[in-house]
Amino acid sequence: MVRTLLGAGAVSDDSILHFNPWMDFNDGPPAENPFGCDPDPDQISIFLDTVFSWCEGLIPLRGFVDKGQGRDGKPHNIWIAADTTAREKLATFAAWANREGAAVYVIPGTVAEQGQARAADVLQMQALVVDLDAGDIPAKLDHIVSHLGTLTLIVESGGRTPEGAAKLHVWWKLTEPADGEDLATLCRVRGDIAVKVGGDTHFRSAHQPIRVAGTVYHKHGHQRLVQIRDHNPVEVDLADFAERVADMPPLPGVGMASTQLSVAKPGVDAVLSGPSSTPNGCASTMSSSACCWMRRRASGSTPPCSSLRPSKIGAVWAASTPSVNA
Secondary structure (H helix, E strand, C coil): CCCCCCCHHHCCCCCECCCCCCCCCCCCCCCCCCCCCCCCHHHHHHHHHHHHCCCCCEEEEEEEECCCCCCCCCCEEEEEECCCCHHHHHHHHHHHHHHCCEEEEECCCEECCCCCCCHHHCCEEEEEEEEECCCCHHHHHHHHHHHHCCCCEEEEEEEECCCCCEEEEEEEEEEEEECCHHHHHHHHHHHHHHHHHCCCHHHHCCCCCEECCCCEECHHHCCEECEEEEECCCEECHHHHHHHHHHCCCCCCCCCCHHHCCCCCCCHHHHHHCCCECCCCCECCCCHHHHHHHHHHHHCCCCCCCCCCHHHHCHHHHHCCCCCCC
């Protein structure tokens, strides 16, 4: 159920649609939604304030048709400035996406240029997020709040567990944007929280995308607002918050302590340029065909170098690719 999203191979010139909010996505006639579910510009505004208000640069967004609707559509990758125009542009894009049955995802950090969407491209982030998408979500939320305090946002992603519980994205806004080495700390901290409560550990990667609050979920014909359940004027200092996360015990029967984790899998850039790389630019333990796959993956090239499938590359390939779940 995991799909590649906004990776290096997804942002070639052929797939990028440069965004003009009035000519590209604002040309559809206004119409009543027969399902009674439309994007909420006010919730989009709250989301932008939480995730981008301190940041500079461009916000990477993607709209693509949610699965299970019996329809197809070309993904639309757009980049909008993290400034006072972002609310109107994102609301316009969300209205277009809703008409097309498309989800709206964002990398919760800014980049410098159009077309950038890799982990190494992320320049600033100002919020921590944990995706609670399985198991006893109310118990996980209670554990987080009990040990880490009040959240800035609790967002219902639109998905449901088999038991019927709403899947949640929980957010803390930082007191200032993280950049440089602090980005690695931020990603490590959100990964550690996920491990301790049984959340989605893909968020150890800076370029892991997430649904935008105030937009509409369409999977399998279930149309729901990606809805803010709770909003509080809470901001946290990254260093202090990291200490609280380190002190938080794992949720009994579900989570693991951070010290139980295996060594993190290297990303594609580390594999291609690390100290253990061979003269052909890959890790010494990697086959030549796998190396070729990874080098083409890093540059966004296709087709593959040989008959080797991406799945055969194993953990290294997986480490380079973000996913979409809830």
